[in-house]
Amino acid sequence: MNRSVIRTLLARDLGMIRRSRALMLPMLFLPTLLLVILPAAIGLAARERSLDVDRFIEMLPGGLADPVLAHPPDERLIILVLGYMVAPLFLIVPLMVSSVLAADTFAGEKERKTLETLLHLPVSDRDLYVAKLLSTFIPSTAISWLGFTVFCIVSNIVCWPVMGRIFLPTGTWMIVILWLAPAVAALGLGVMVRVSIRVENTQEAQQLGGAVVLPFVVIAVGQTTGLLLAGPVVTMAVGSVVWLIAALLNIRGMQLYRRSSMAARL
Amino acid sequence: MTDAVLRCQGLTRHFPSGTALDGLTIDARPGEVVALLGPNGAGKTTTMRLLNGVLEPDAGTASVLGLDPWRQGDELRARTGVLTENAGLDERLTARENLAFVARLRGIPEARATPRIMELLDRFGMAHRADVRVQGFSTGQRKRVALARALLHEPELLFLDEPTSGLDPVATRDVVDLIGSLAQEQGRTVILCTHFLGEAGRLADRMAVLFSGHLHAFGTPTQLAGELWTGTEVRVELGRPPGADLLSRLGSIPGVVQAVPLEDGVLARVTTRESVPALVAACVAAGEQVFAAEPRQPSLEDVYFEIEARAKRGAAA
Numbered sequence: 001m002n003r004s005v006i007r008t009l010l011a012r013d014l015g016m017i018r019r020s021r022a023l024m025l026p027m028l029f030l031p032t033l034l035l036v037i038l039p040a041a042i043g044l045a046a047r048e049r050s051l052d053v054d055r056f057i058e059m060l061p062g063g064l065a066d067p068v069l070a071h072p073p074d075e076r077l078i079i080l081v082l083g084y085m086v087a088p089l090f091l092i093v094p095l096m097v098s099s100v101l102a103a104d105t106f107a108g109e110k111e112r113k114t115l116e117t118l119l120h121l122p123v124s125d126r127d128l129y130v131a132k133l134l135s136t137f138i139p140s141t142a143i144s145w146l147g148f149t150v151f152c153i154v155s156n157i158v159c160w161p162v163m164g165r166i167f168l169p170t171g172t173w174m175i176v177i178l179w180l181a182p183a184v185a186a187l188g189l190g191v192m193v194r195v196s197i198r199v200e201n202t203q204e205a206q207q208l209g210g211a212v213v214l215p216f217v218v219i220a221v222g223q224t225t226g227l228l229l230a231g232p233v234v235t236m237a238v239g240s241v242v243w244l245i246a247a248l249l250n251i252r253g254m255q256l257y258r259r260s261s262m263a264a265r266l
Numbered sequence: 267m268t269d270a271v272l273r274c275q276g277l278t279r280h281f282p283s284g285t286a287l288d289g290l291t292i293d294a295r296p297g298e299v300v301a302l303l304g305p306n307g308a309g310k311t312t313t314m315r316l317l318n319g320v321l322e323p324d325a326g327t328a329s330v331l332g333l334d335p336w337r338q339g340d341e342l343r344a345r346t347g348v349l350t351e352n353a354g355l356d357e358r359l360t361a362r363e364n365l366a367f368v369a370r371l372r373g374i375p376e377a378r379a380t381p382r383i384m385e386l387l388d389r390f391g392m393a394h395r396a397d398v399r400v401q402g403f404s405t406g407q408r409k410r411v412a413l414a415r416a417l418l419h420e421p422e423l424l425f426l427d428e429p430t431s432g433l434d435p436v437a438t439r440d441v442v443d444l445i446g447s448l449a450q451e452q453g454r455t456v457i458l459c460t461h462f463l464g465e466a467g468r469l470a471d472r473m474a475v476l477f478s479g480h481l482h483a484f485g486t487p488t489q490l491a492g493e494l495w496t497g498t499e500v501r502v503e504l505g506r507p508p509g510a511d512l513l514s515r516l517g518s519i520p521g522v523v524q525a526v527p528l529e530d531g532v533l534a535r536v537t538t539r540e541s542v543p544a545l546v547a548a549c550v551a552a553g554e555q556v557f558a559a560e561p562r563q564p565s566l567e568d569v570y571f572e573i574e575a576r577a578k579r580g581a582a583a
Binding site for chain 2 (some may be wrong): 004005008009012018019020072112113114116117119120121122123124155260263264
């Protein structure tokens with residue numbers, strides 16, 4: 001593998017993402033909404049002492065209700081929403097960002113008519129594929145981690161009057177963010193880069209990829225709160241399984257990627 | 267031929283939509299410009315992609331710069347330069363950034379790449395737009411920048427795919443002049459894909475004429491003309507159409523293969539130029555005034571359209 005070639009391709013792609021409003025806006029909109037506006041709104045709502053969420057919490061399954069009810073009444077809304085229910089959204093962010101970026105990898109090059117130029121350069125198939133994977137994976141993970149940092153800061157500041165302590169991040173949260181979120185990003189791009197190779201333009205890749213990625217989103221939303229309840233060991237194990245699937249998808253994608261098949265589609 | 271820069275034999279490539287190239291056998295010598303001539307869909311771009319190791323063939327062999335394009339593709343592409351039909355520049359980057367990006371991918375150290383980029387942009391009249399995004403460039407300006415990019419690493423072999431398509435006449439002339447100088451002054455071998463006969467006529471040492479993926483002719487225009495027709499055409503200017511008697515007498519002169527009437531004289535095909543005095547003498551003897559008798563070499567257009575006509579007749583048969 002030629003690291004200099006990969007670095008050069010990566011630098012161009014990351015620079016282009018930074019310059020492209022069409023890519024940046026959808027990538028930043030959802031994280032801002034979920035990771036900044038939502039915790040701020042919850043924190044402000046929790047300061048309103050007349051708000052009684054206990055009846056709602058009692059309707060939740062015991063596995064979720066019990067740990068929340070263990071906290072003082074005025075902390076329960078914050079713990080329920082920011083501590084547990086927002087968690088699935090943290091997996092949607094890397095999945096969505098990696099999908100948006102991965103759709104642009106090869107399909108975007110075709111659309112901009114720059115792919116043939118790349119194919120005629122002394123860049124090996126593997127280097128090109130790895131560069132495209134990294135140019136998707138790095139921003140997806142960076143946005144997830146940055147978003148989580150902002151989320152923790154906003155949540156702790158806004159909720160300080162109620163909590164009186166720093167309550168985020170917890171250990172399990174850290175595993176979700178540092179271990180599971182990158183795995184989910186890798187899984188998303190493992191699917192989407194292959195879609196991007198097969199279609200003519202980014203829009204087509206996003207449409208087709210959306211259908212492929214949507215089931216993963218549903219699974220993420222459904223299972224993540226449970227993971228936080230299940231604790232760090234189970235979260236680590238689930239993260240490892242997702243990493244394994246993502247690695248298999250990406251390695252297979254790399255093996256199947258051939259310059260000649262790409263050129264035949266030009 | 268041992269000194270060929272490029273040699274391919276029986277190169278064949280099929281796509282689901284049909285056969286793009288069928289049994290192509292050509293070669294190119296150092297410093298030679300070889301034109302791949304043919305209409306759209308003839309197989310020119312496919313040939314270029316195959317020879318640069320970007321596409322794999324279904325059959326056939328090739329050696330380019332002594333390398334196997336499909337097993338040693340990266341090694342080969344490090345020594346070739348390509349101008350694709352649509353220039354393939356990243357519109358979001360400036361001209362300089364486009365070249366710098368490719369220079370880094372080609373492993374050219376920055377200290378060498380920076381002056382080389384400016385030298386090439388200057389040579390192609392684009393230095394004043396070096397830091398302008400390509401998005402606002404005309405087709406001609408894009409071609410110039412793309413040509414500069416193809417030459418960054420001083421390639422031994424250049425593949426140029428329709429280098430003048432979409433250009434206005436002035437830009438076309440400039441680009442043709444540039445390509446001509448690359449081959450003549452710098453001794454680079456050029457494979458030129460084009461459907462413009464004027465361009466091929468000015469630049470090409472040899473041409474391969476392709477129709478629907480089949481090679482119909484390969485050689486110098488003179489060689490091809492020699493294969494198509496025997497002898498030389500002579501245009502005899504009489505100032506009026508010839509009579510039937512004169513045509514008949516001209517046709518019976520030894521060495522005259524054919525005599526065709528024109529509005530102002532006769533177009534005769536003779537086996538050797540020694541027949542020309544007899545041709546003129548016969549006209550004078552018939553009471554005609556001979557204003558001029560001009561041997562005429564077939565033009566590239568004549569050769570190309572004759573090959574095309576024969577190809578169509580062959581396909582119909």
